[in-house]
Amino acid sequence: MAGAGSKSVLFVCLGNICRSPIAEAVFRKMATDAGVVDQWRIDSAATSNYEIGSSPDHRGQACMKKHNVPMSHVARQVTNDDFMSFEYILCMDESNLSELGRRAKQVKNHQAKIELLGSYDPQNQRIIKDPYYGGDEDFEKVYQQCVRCCKAFLESNS
Template sequence: MIEHGFKSVLFLCLSNICQSPIAEAVCRKLVADQDVSDNWVIDSDAISDWNVGCALDPRAMSCLKNHDISTAHKARQVTKEDFATFNYILCMDENNLRDLNRKSNQVKNCKAKIKLLGAIDSFKQLIIEHPYYGNDSDFELCSSSVSCCRAFLEKAH
């Protein structure tokens, strides 16, 4: 349960081993750099249950390491409780958005604002493409979600 007064964001993608844990780790670093970590609860989830309990894709881990960011995140699937406890659920593409909106309709006390992460930063790409079938440069593009996370944190203050 998230304590009252905290701001909270949940990043979400299909399997929680690439895009959303990268966004989570980037956002954690940004709030740590701003010395406001104590005010935030930041996590990431998957729509699917395919990789629950798995570590990040090694290419995602390598990408984060190249930016001096570390994480010990293990994949998990979004729950009904997440919709009731997080202030924001930010997803990577239209399929995630559609699935999230469908799931949120099944939650009586949904408080989360559900949006595309890419929609927050109007100067960048709306969709944060899934890098899994790509190469290292595709993971690097995914890590560009840093500008979206920065824009989100500015608007959430």
């Protein structure tokens, strides 16, 4: 765990097996390649409890392998503590955003900035759609969006 004064980001989607672990893995690799990973606490979580304890979707894992991005994560649900301990909570779509907003209201003096990861996209695609019911090309699209957004997010925090 990084020391005090470090930066922190939590990536969130519905189940924490497709989009958010991809974003987490992409961001971790970028921060590693930039030599700043030790300044960051990086994690991902779900708004739902559907997939708690599951590994990332095998199609997402295959996509990450293809791009040489290491990924290992066990799905978990967002906790009240996350709203206090993370500086940024970046989510994938409007329903994640409203659910996080609702949850945050229950946490007194919550600290986290809750935003759409897509709000950092230079191509202005604000929503990162769930690829779960799609195919490999949908996972590839999520990966490309995450690359663009994470790069812009990292640059805005360096």
